[in-house]
Amino acid sequence: MKSDKNIKTKKSMIDILLDLSPVIGACIGILIGACFVSLWGIHPGTFFVELLKGAFGDRLAIGSTLNSAVPLLIAGAGTAIAFKAGANNIGQEGQLFVGGLAAATVALLIPNLPKGIGIPLILILSFLFGMAFAGIAIFFRLFKGVNELLITLLLNYIGTLLVSAMVNGPFKSTTNVSFPQTDTFGGQFLLTNWPTMGYMHTGIFVAVAIIIITGYYLWFTPAGLRLRTAGLSPLASETAGNNPTKIFIIAMFISGGLCGIAGSVEVIGRSDCLRQGFGTNIGFESLAVALLGGTNPFGVLPAGLFFGALKAGMQTMQRSLGIPSALLDLIKGSIMISIMVGNAVKVFIKTNNQKRQMKKSHELAASKEKEASCQ
Amino acid sequence: MDDKKDIYLEMRHITKRFANVIANDDVSLTVKKGEIHALLGENGAGKSTLMNMLYGLVKRDEGEILWKGKPVSIQSPAEAINVGIGMIHQHFQLVEKFTVLENIILGRREGKFIELPLEEAEKKIQALSENYGLDIKTKAIVENLPVGEQQKVEIVKALYRESDLLIMDEPTAVLTPQEVRKLFKILNRLREEGKSIIFISHKLPEVLELCDSISIMRDGKMIRTLPNSPDLDSRLLASYMVGRDINLQVEKKTCVPGDVVLSLEHACAEPVFESCGVKDISLELRRGEILGMAGVDGNGQEDLSELIMGLRKLKSGKITILGQDISNYSTKQIREMPIGYIPADRNHAALVLDFSLQLNMAINHPDKKPYGSKWRLNHKEIARITKEKMKQFRVAASGSGELAGNLSGGNQQKVVLAREVGEPVDLIIAVYPTRGLDIDATHFVFDTMLKARDEGAAVLYISTELEEIMALSDRIGVLNEGTLMGIMPREEAEVEKIGLLMAGEQVV
Numbered sequence: 001m002k003s004d005k006n007i008k009t010k011k012s013m014i015d016i017l018l019d020l021s022p023v024i025g026a027c028i029g030i031l032i033g034a035c036f037v038s039l040w041g042i043h044p045g046t047f048f049v050e051l052l053k054g055a056f057g058d059r060l061a062i063g064s065t066l067n068s069a070v071p072l073l074i075a076g077a078g079t080a081i082a083f084k085a086g087a088n089n090i091g092q093e094g095q096l097f098v099g100g101l102a103a104a105t106v107a108l109l110i111p112n113l114p115k116g117i118g119i120p121l122i123l124i125l126s127f128l129f130g131m132a133f134a135g136i137a138i139f140f141r142l143f144k145g146v147n148e149l150l151i152t153l154l155l156n157y158i159g160t161l162l163v164s165a166m167v168n169g170p171f172k173s174t175t176n177v178s179f180p181q182t183d184t185f186g187g188q189f190l191l192t193n194w195p196t197m198g199y200m201h202t203g204i205f206v207a208v209a210i211i212i213i214t215g216y217y218l219w220f221t222p223a224g225l226r227l228r229t230a231g232l233s234p235l236a237s238e239t240a241g242n243n244p245t246k247i248f249i250i251a252m253f254i255s256g257g258l259c260g261i262a263g264s265v266e267v268i269g270r271s272d273c274l275r276q277g278f279g280t281n282i283g284f285e286s287l288a289v290a291l292l293g294g295t296n297p298f299g300v301l302p303a304g305l306f307f308g309a310l311k312a313g314m315q316t317m318q319r320s321l322g323i324p325s326a327l328l329d330l331i332k333g334s335i336m337i338s339i340m341v342g343n344a345v346k347v348f349i350k351t352n353n354q355k356r357q358m359k360k361s362h363e364l365a366a367s368k369e370k371e372a373s374c375q
Numbered sequence: 376m377d378d379k380k381d382i383y384l385e386m387r388h389i390t391k392r393f394a395n396v397i398a399n400d401d402v403s404l405t406v407k408k409g410e411i412h413a414l415l416g417e418n419g420a421g422k423s424t425l426m427n428m429l430y431g432l433v434k435r436d437e438g439e440i441l442w443k444g445k446p447v448s449i450q451s452p453a454e455a456i457n458v459g460i461g462m463i464h465q466h467f468q469l470v471e472k473f474t475v476l477e478n479i480i481l482g483r484r485e486g487k488f489i490e491l492p493l494e495e496a497e498k499k500i501q502a503l504s505e506n507y508g509l510d511i512k513t514k515a516i517v518e519n520l521p522v523g524e525q526q527k528v529e530i531v532k533a534l535y536r537e538s539d540l541l542i543m544d545e546p547t548a549v550l551t552p553q554e555v556r557k558l559f560k561i562l563n564r565l566r567e568e569g570k571s572i573i574f575i576s577h578k579l580p581e582v583l584e585l586c587d588s589i590s591i592m593r594d595g596k597m598i599r600t601l602p603n604s605p606d607l608d609s610r611l612l613a614s615y616m617v618g619r620d621i622n623l624q625v626e627k628k629t630c631v632p633g634d635v636v637l638s639l640e641h642a643c644a645e646p647v648f649e650s651c652g653v654k655d656i657s658l659e660l661r662r663g664e665i666l667g668m669a670g671v672d673g674n675g676q677e678d679l680s681e682l683i684m685g686l687r688k689l690k691s692g693k694i695t696i697l698g699q700d701i702s703n704y705s706t707k708q709i710r711e712m713p714i715g716y717i718p719a720d721r722n723h724a725a726l727v728l729d730f731s732l733q734l735n736m737a738i739n740h741p742d743k744k745p746y747g748s749k750w751r752l753n754h755k756e757i758a759r760i761t762k763e764k765m766k767q768f769r770v771a772a773s774g775s776g777e778l779a780g781n782l783s784g785g786n787q788q789k790v791v792l793a794r795e796v797g798e799p800v801d802l803i804i805a806v807y808p809t810r811g812l813d814i815d816a817t818h819f820v821f822d823t824m825l826k827a828r829d830e831g832a833a834v835l836y837i838s839t840e841l842e843e844i845m846a847l848s849d850r851i852g853v854l855n856e857g858t859l860m861g862i863m864p865r866e867e868a869e870v871e872k873i874g875l876l877m878a879g880e881q882v883v
Contacts, residue, residue: 220752222741229738232727238686239724240738241710 014353018346022292025342026306029335036331042321054316055309061316063198067270069308071096071262071279073207075286076293076300077214078130078258083295084218085251086231091152092259093283094159095133099126099263101163104171104274107185115188122189122264123206130260133159134252142245148252156283164276171274180276191269203269207304210258215297227251259283285311288336291343310335381408382444383540383571384429384460389438391424398424400595402438406540406588411562411572413582413603416592417616417671417839417877422575425592426542430462431455461533462542465549467525471518476500478517479532496535503534507564523554530561540571547581559585577616577671579609579878591615613874617841625821628829630849633662635695636802636833637683642692644682651857653678655692658852658862660833662801665824666862667848668837671877675857676837677719680806683835684716685709697801710739712802715795715827719806719837721784725791728780732772733761735779736794764793769819785816792823796832803827803834809843821847841873855879 030051034044055065075092082089102125106118113121137151164180167173171182193201218224230237230247237244266279289307293299314328384406391399399421406412416422427433429440431449439446442458449455455462469478480496497513504511511524511531520528526546533541547555562572562585576582582589583603590600591612598615601607637660646652653675660666670676681687683694685706693702701709718724726735737746737757745760747753761775768789772782779787788808796803805824809817824847828834838844844851845868852862853876860876875882 220754221750222747222752225734225737225741225752229727229730232729233723235720235723236725236727236738238706239684239716239718241705241707243705243707 018349019294021342021346022294022339023342025338025340025345026292026335028342029331029338032334032338033331036327036334037321037323040323040327042323046321047317050317050320051310051313054313054320057316059196060198061312063194063200064312064315065305065309066200066204067198067308068311069304070201070203070207070269071266071282072286072289072307073300073304074210074262074265075259075283076289076304077210077297078255078262079287079290080293080295080297080300081214081218081227081258082251082255083290084231085227085247086234087248087251087255088147088149089134089137089152089252089255089259090149090287091133091137091155091159091256091283092262092286093279093281094152094156095130095256095259096263096266096279096283096286097159097163098129098133099260100267100274100278101166101263102126102129102260103189103264103267104166104182104185107189107268108171108182111186113188118186118189119191119268122268123261126260126264127257128260130256130258130263131253132256133260134256138249138252142249160277160280163274163278167274167276173273182274184272185268189268190272191265193269199270201269203265206261206265208301210261211297211301214254214258218297259286262286285336288339292339382406383408383442385441386425386429387439387441389425389428389440390436391428391433392436397595399428399435402592402595402597404590404597404600406571406573408539408571409566409569410587411566411574411585413586413589414573414575414592415577415579415582415589415612415616417577420592420616421595422592423544424595426462426544426573426575429455430460430542456536456538459537459539460542461536461538461540463526463529463533463544463546465544465546467529469517469525469528471516473517474513475511475515475517475520475528475531476513478528479513479535500531500535503531507534507561507568509561521554522549523551523557526550526554526558527561530565534570538570540573541565542573542575544575545577546574547576547578555581577878579612579875579880582612583607583609593617609875609878609880610871613878613880614871617870617874617877625825625846627825627847630664630828632664632849633831635659635661636697637835638695639683640693640695642682642694643690644678644687645690646678646857647687650678651675653682653687654857656857656859657692658859660802660835662831662833663828664849665828665834665836665847667844667851668835668854669841669844669851669873669877670839670854672839674854674877676806676839676854678857679854680716680718680804680835680837683709683804684714713798713800715800715803715805715832717788717791717795717803717805717808719810721787721791721810726779726787728778730779731776732765732770732779732782732790733757733775735790736761736764736775739794764797765790768793768797768823784811785813785819788812788816789819792820796823796827799830800827800832803832804837805834806837807839808836809838809840817843841870844873845870853877 034047037047038044054061056062075096079089079092103122106122106125133155136155137148140146140151141148167180167182173181173183175183191201191203193199218228226237226242227247229240230242230244234244237247263279266282267274271278285307289300289303293303310332317323318325318328382405386402386404389399389402402425414422424433428435429449431451431454440449447458449458470481476493476497479500500511500513503509509527509531511527517525517528546558550558565572574586586603588600588602589612591598593616639656639658642653642656644653651674656679668676678687682689685704689702693700695701696712722728727738741747741752742749745753745756758775765772765775770786770789770793772786779790803824808820812820824834824836836847848865850862850864851868851873853860853873855877856879872882
């Protein structure tokens with residue numbers, strides 16, 4: 001008994017370090033970024049200062065950070081739900097784009113709606129559009145046995161191109177022809193924002209509400225427990241009387257729907273029309289956010305804010321230091337890869353530990369058996 | 376001893392330990408030239424381990440192997456093939472898209488680098504084919520051939536490699552009766568030509584018909600080797616095979632059967648993957664009794680339990696629990712009834728190893744009181760109940776928040792028991808509940824089962840351990856290939872009789 005306890009406390013220390021490994025990865029990524037900028041003749045110190053200034057320096061910076069975080073938080077929470085259920089949804093990008101399309105659909109086809117109805121309708125329709133996109137992957141998985149990973153990945157292209165096609169075709173602007181975009185939406189379809197706060201919009205409240213609801217759902221409801229059971233062990237889920245397939249479908253739908261909402265909130269929060277490529281990379285970033293947050297909505301909150309700050313800080317730097325945007329993408333990419341590597345290391349060490357633990361307990365049981373048979 | 380040179384293979388005092396089990400304990404085996412030597416034993420008796428060591432797939436810990444009188448050290452299948460030992464696995468090692476000829480010459484390093492000696496090989500195969508009466512079509516694609524023909528390809532492959540000893544792992548398991556007859560003809564022919572065969576099986580009549588000598592293994596030990604003779608019969612072999620000393624003692628009150636809790640009427644289920652399904656099983660189980668279900672592993676035990684729990688579709692027949700026809704019930708509906716289910720796969724079906732103990736306690740009915748309501752999981756209450764039950768079932772763990780995966784097998788099983796039979800239940804379905812447990816935990820499982828029985832539960836106790844079945848049961852049933860071979864009261868159960876039924880022999 002005593003030795004068991006010792007092992008336990010020692011293990012928990014390592015466990016904490018392991019759980020932090022994606023964060024450690026993020027830090028290493030930022031260091032790599034600093035190395036890159038020094039190649040461009042910028043002092044790494046300046047890089048850090050400007051990064052922090054751009055993210056938290058003043059009210060404008062904070063507003064910009066929060067705005068950048070909004071779609072990442074919403075889509076990140078959705079992704080977390082899918083991953084917790086063992087559904088491999090990596091179609092955030094496509095689902096997010098069709099969510100944006102839903103916003104344009106409502107605003108352009110029924111322009112006379114009052115504000116109290118228009119925005120909720122946009123949110124609902126974008127949820128449905130995202131669901132429909134996820135539904136395609138569900139269909140192929142259930143009826144054709146194709147892994148949802150593949151279908152959702154490919155649907156990303158269809159989603160982004162669908163928006164392109166629409167803003168170059170049926171939804172093409174009649175007044176602005178210089179950029180592929182729609183006509184300006186009526187003001188009643190747009191989220192309130194505060195110019196003095198860096199145009200921070202009410203989407204952040206939507207995001208926080210979604211984080212709280214999804215977090216509560218996963219950790220504090222029976223349905224959430226069933227979903228996590230199915231994700232960790234479909235066999236146990238079935239044995240306990242649940243239907244893992246049904247849970248997979250529900251999780252995919254919720255996940256796709258939330259990514260759709262992320263898209264529509266991005267459109268009606270940050271602009272006044274639907275533009276081609278409005279959310280490029282946000283979907284992929286939200287995937288990274290979900291992983292950094294440990295596929296847990298409550299972890300997605302800090303992870304999303306971290307990524308939002310990173311994005312806002314870099315945008316400012318682009319202006320203040322004259323860093324080319326390609327270099328910024330490079331830095332963002334190295335941070336993302338570092339996080340993934342951190343995550344992979346965590347998973348690797350954990351499974352190794354588990355194996356060792358299993359072996360130990362087996363040996364213990366064997367030696368006990370021997371003792372017992374000797375007596 | 377002038378027949379010394381007629382001895383092909385001698386395995387002397389072979390011992391092999393895996394992590395915590397002795398798979399082979401001082402096993403010796405001698406195979407003469409031109410004999411078919413049966414290796415008989417239940418699953419897990421150590422037959423496969425012994426053969427894998429001979430074929431170089433597994434390293435032995437102790438003992439030596441003599442081949443034609445000389446000690447050899449066989450480290451890999453390639454070396455085994457080189458000295459003249461061939462093995463035909465139960466699952467054939469053939470490339471399905473290749474022709475028979477290509478499969479046979481595959482892995483031979485002869486001929487030039489870029490040119491396959493196809494014609495030469497063809498001639499050699501034809502010669503072999505005629506010599507042994509194999510009649511083989513070299514041009515056919517393997518996947519188009521029936522199983523019996525594929526097996527012939529495996530035999531030719533071994534002969535082509537000039538093997539003098541063929542190890543055949545349950546060769547008849549996959550064949551139809553007609554194909555079995557053909558195979559026996561071929562094997563007899565091989566014997567006439569001076570080849571030796573080790574014939575692994577647990578089918579007694581086949582062994583008695585075909586083999587010259589019979590070696591019987593049980594629990595990793597070589598029980599005995601006998602020459603085949605007309606006075607040998609299945610009954611005697613079966614008793615050697617399963618006849619362990621029944622010394623497991625359990626204190627038991629007399630059984631007072633009450634009304635029927637579970638009844639199956641001609642229940643059938645389709646096989647899935649490699650299981651054998653359930654074939655027309657009828658039985659009745661009453662309150663206050665334990666029905667022990669014996670059988671060699673993989674003879675429909677899991678199929679039967681999953682069928683009762685609604686995890687499998689009932690193909691035909693009827694299942695009734697507590698007077699309700701549950702034939703079309705889902706697992707969820709069956710879980711609503713007072714039933715405790717201890718599945719065979721503790722690590723994947725019974726528990727979620729990455730969940731804490733308290734979540735594992737709640738996964739069956741998270742939305743029911745006291746665990747929670749429709750929209751709320753009562754974590755506090757779940758923790759309290761878990762701690763209480765952990766005390767009651769003597770689970771050794773640091774707390775209710777400990778991950779199930781960190782517990783030893785015995786403690787894991789106690790958690791499962793606490794969840795499934797912690798509240799009074801009317802029916803318990805337990806599948807291999809003591810598998811991998813130490814003696815203490817095993818006895819804990821026994822006590823729990825007996826206590827539930829005395830409190831009026833009906834218990835279906837499925838196990839491969841005959842000793843346990845004999846100790847616990849009030850009645851004993853035997854499964855073979857998904858069929859219920861018979862049910863008898865404990866008093867009438869003899870080890871030999873059960874052994875025969877386990878081997879699929881009808882006993883009058």
